[in-house]
Amino acid sequence: MNIDTDHEKKLDAIERIVAAEEELIPSSGFLATVMERVRDEAAAPPPIPFPWMRALPGLVLVAGVIGWTGFELAHTSLSAVREVSFTQLNLAAAGRALEPAGWVALALAASLLSWLFSRRLAGRSGLL
């Protein structure tokens, strides 16, 4: 038997089976269920949009703080690594260089700003 003809016949058999699928009839409650869900959705209040304009200054501030922190961290780490190599693995000195007290002050300031900003937002929207 020719291989191509054989393949065609196999294809025919598989196609006939897969194509000859019985038609399903949706259950009697299907339409009612869909419409019920649609009505529920239509009756629900529209979602409150995120206040992008109000949040924008805060987002810019956070992005700035994160960026600056990253830059400072990388900068400090690089100088610490250089210091380590120059001072024959002086770990204590490197630790001191990585933990400047300024970071604590910066973190406190960022927390304070964030708290003030969220209070202001909540106050405007009548939550406070």
Next chain:
Amino acid sequence: MHATMSAEEDLADVGRVLGGEVEAFEGIVRRWQGPLVNMAWRYCRDRGRAEEMAQEAFLRAWRGLAGWRRESSFSTWLFALAANVFRSELKRFPAVDVPLEDVAEPAGAATQHDGLAKKQSDEAVRRAVLALPMRYREPVVLYYFHEMDVAAASRTMGLPEGTMKARLARGRELLRRRFPHLSESGAWRPSPDLRGEKEALQ
């Protein structure tokens, strides 16, 4: 089947829904519930789940009705949206996690005279479609759902027709390899009285 659906009715109902008439959506669901449930069935072969997935597709259609730009027919938009919904659902909870090589092969010619055995064998082949890799499964499912219309299937999948044909060919090739004795037994070869059916399928 799908060609007989009234495009004008769809257009009118969509207009009414967008105008705030929620109940007009019922006409859309009434017309398309059959095709969508059947399409979902071919994706999962589980009746209950097929209805749930079709419901979800209708709900997404309701939410996104304003997004239909009328560049394509309503049915094309609806089928494409439904295919996306079904695909996402099946990614979360796959319908079949049996590899293709583990799908039972239909029994031999002797038992295929028995109607029940024939039905079970056919079901094994249809289930094997679900065991195909996703990349080939969906083209096969949609091709047969759209009554072997490659253009319609590729529109539903949002793929170029060439890609669709290639994936379809690969999917069918995998099925042929999985069921090498399907036509060798002779039992399922098209008999003279089935020629018309065969031509209709082509």
